[in-house]
Amino acid sequence: MLARLGTRYRHLRHNHRYGFVLRYVTIIAGVLVTAVGIIAIPLPGPGWAIVFLGLLILSQELEWAARLRRWVMATLNSFYQRFVDGSPLMQAVLGVASTVVVVAILWLVNAFGIVGGWIGVHSAWLQSPLFG
Known part of the structure; x- marks a missing residue:
């Protein structure tokens, strides 16, 4: 289902005459969500989850955000597996x-x-x- 939504989103963005508006709205939403997540990291709650959600939104439009999201998730997973799991x-x-x-x-x-x-x-x- 998510793949179908992603395909529909890409189709809309590339084939609609106002698709560029959707691109900018997506980027602005991604930046805002990521900023809220960064602010929330030290507070109790889902700060990192919000950051990843923001990067996920940004990665729909920006390749660097997709690479950054993959790198951060791999680094955190490696850290937890190496130092935290079972200790x-x-x-x-x-x-x-x-x-x-x-x-x-x-x-x-x-x-x-x-x-x-x-x-x-x-x-x-x-x-x-x-x-x-």
């Missing part, structure tokens, strides 16, 4: 590192200061240096 220590290290990044981002965006204000805790270390 509880490495899984724990990645879990702790992810937690530290998430807590640091929450502190920087002043989430702890806001929640502390809701429950009546006003401590200097809860306040972000950015929003102090």
Whole structure:
């Protein structure tokens, strides 16, 4: 089914007189989705999945995006197979590192200061240096 949609998309893009508009809309959508994914990488949630979705959208129009998507996926798969699969220590290290990044981002965006204000805790270390 996806192959049929891809064929229909290519046909529309190449044979319709406004096919170039579809090309630019696809590129803009791919750039926006990829940018949102890059912003979301350190946050809890599917940051990498959003980046790959953006690269998938871009790869419909741009060959460099298709090559980059294949390279990133191969590199990540190789990394996980080599270091993470079957290694509880490495899984724990990645879990702790992810937690530290998430807590640091929450502190920087002043989430702890806001929640502390809701429950009546006003401590200097809860306040972000950015929003102090």
